[in-house]
Amino acid sequence: MSEQDAIEPLRELFYAHYRFQYLSAGYRLGLFSVLAEQPGLTHPEIAARLGLQPQPARILLLGCTSAGLLRKDDDRYWNSPVAEPLAASPTEVPAAFVPWEQHVNYRPMAWFYESLKEGTNVGLRKEIPGDATTLYGRLALNPELETTFHNMMGSVSRRVAEDLVDRLDLSGYSHLLDVGGGTAVNATYLARRWPNLRVTIIDLPTVASAANEKIAAAGLAEQVTAVGLDVFRDEFPRGCDAVLFGHFLEIWSIERNRELIAKAARAVDPGAGAFVVTPGADDDGTGPDLAAALSAYFLTVASGEGMTYTGAEYEEWLLDAGFEPTGRLTVGNLGDIVITGVRK
Numbered sequence: 001m002s003e004q005d006a007i008e009p010l011r012e013l014f015y016a017h018y019r020f021q022y023l024s025a026g027y028r029l030g031l032f033s034v035l036a037e038q039p040g041l042t043h044p045e046i047a048a049r050l051g052l053q054p055q056p057a058r059i060l061l062l063g064c065t066s067a068g069l070l071r072k073d074d075d076r077y078w079n080s081p082v083a084e085p086l087a088a089s090p091t092e093v094p095a096a097f098v099p100w101e102q103h104v105n106y107r108p109m110a111w112f113y114e115s116l117k118e119g120t121n122v123g124l125r126k127e128i129p130g131d132a133t134t135l136y137g138r139l140a141l142n143p144e145l146e147t148t149f150h151n152m153m154g155s156v157s158r159r160v161a162e163d164l165v166d167r168l169d170l171s172g173y174s175h176l177l178d179v180g181g182g183t184a185v186n187a188t189y190l191a192r193r194w195p196n197l198r199v200t201i202i203d204l205p206t207v208a209s210a211a212n213e214k215i216a217a218a219g220l221a222e223q224v225t226a227v228g229l230d231v232f233r234d235e236f237p238r239g240c241d242a243v244l245f246g247h248f249l250e251i252w253s254i255e256r257n258r259e260l261i262a263k264a265a266r267a268v269d270p271g272a273g274a275f276v277v278t279p280g281a282d283d284d285g286t287g288p289d290l291a292a293a294l295s296a297y298f299l300t301v302a303s304g305e306g307m308t309y310t311g312a313e314y315e316e317w318l319l320d321a322g323f324e325p326t327g328r329l330t331v332g333n334l335g336d337i338v339i340t341g342v343r344k
């Protein structure tokens with residue numbers, strides 16, 4: 001194989017980080033919004049609108065065009081279909097991912113090698129201020145990053161929740177415990193869909209108070225309450241007849257997941273439902289891409305211990321803790337699955 005032939009298939013990988021920086025800088029400068037408002041601007045017009053000197057603007061346009069984000073015709077530029085959604089709401093998929101990848105993940109992920117070697121989240125420790133051992137603990141001290149996180153998480157959860165309300169039958173349950181329920185996205189959708197269902201969210205104290213504000217603003221304070229606690233230090237509140245782990249168990253190690261599912265089993269009576277919503281990993285360990293990316297993120301940044309586990313592993317942990325696994329569904333269009341079970 002010639003040197004050229006050997007380089008070619010690797011080129012995409014070598015250049016991926018430059019491409020992301022073109023995308024991120026274009027997004028932060030408002031390039032895609034400017035071209036959505038005024039398609040067909042020239043290089044000097046774009047430089048003036050973005051407040052850039054001519055040569056940096058030329059570099060940005062070169063990279064965004066070569067990455068397929070812009071189309072150039074004569075001396076004018078248009079958003080490509082790939083970039084068009086980036087001009088939409090900054091709190092929705094896919095725009096909410098850009099500040100998330102840029103401000104939370106990009107620098108920490110340069111410590112992936114060290115994180116693999118040490119088996120912990122070196123990236124978080126090196127790049128995100130604070131003493132807490134998890135990203136979530138450090139976000140509490142970094143309100144801008146916390147907002148960036150919850151914008152991204154909310155954008156994903158809304159996509160999932162829109163589908164979850166149609167796919168999950170909660171008519172037989174009266175009180176759902178939403179473990180690590182974040183800023184109440186799932187809870188809000190589920191409470192509206194099932195008006196007789198009460199929901200108790202448990203999450204870290206700063207997140208629980210943000211959730212309670214959102215719940216009150218949504219007029220759901222009678223039905224949904226968020227309680228601030230640490231799921232590893234505290235027992236789960238009793239009295240619920242269904243437990244939801246939404247985008248939560250993939251953060252933690254196998255041992256801690258077994259412990260959390262056992263806590264859920266202790267908190268509920270026979271017949272209670274269990275629902276694990278999580279990005280899906282193929283049972284044979286070959287993908288998909290999302291599972292690989294998130295696994296690197298959980299190790300290097302989020303917790304230093306989690307990964308995207310397979311549906312079969314969740315079923316085994318549920319079974320061992322006293323829940324009978326009852327099925328698997330796919331939800332949303334971003335690669336999530338739900339594993340369901342019933343307390344024996």
Ligand SMILES: C[S@@+](CC[C@H](N)C(=O)[O-])C[C@H]1O[C@@H](n2cnc3c(N)ncnc32)[C@H](O)[C@@H]1O
Pocket residue numbers: 134136153154157179180181182183185186202203204207229230231232245246247248
């Ligand atoms: C990935 S988010 C998922 C949020 C929500 N369930 C959803 O699907 O949108 C994980 C949540 O776990 C919470 N969390 C992390 N560590 C926790 C702990 N020790 N106790 C309680 N909640 C925790 C975080 O604050 C965050 O809201």
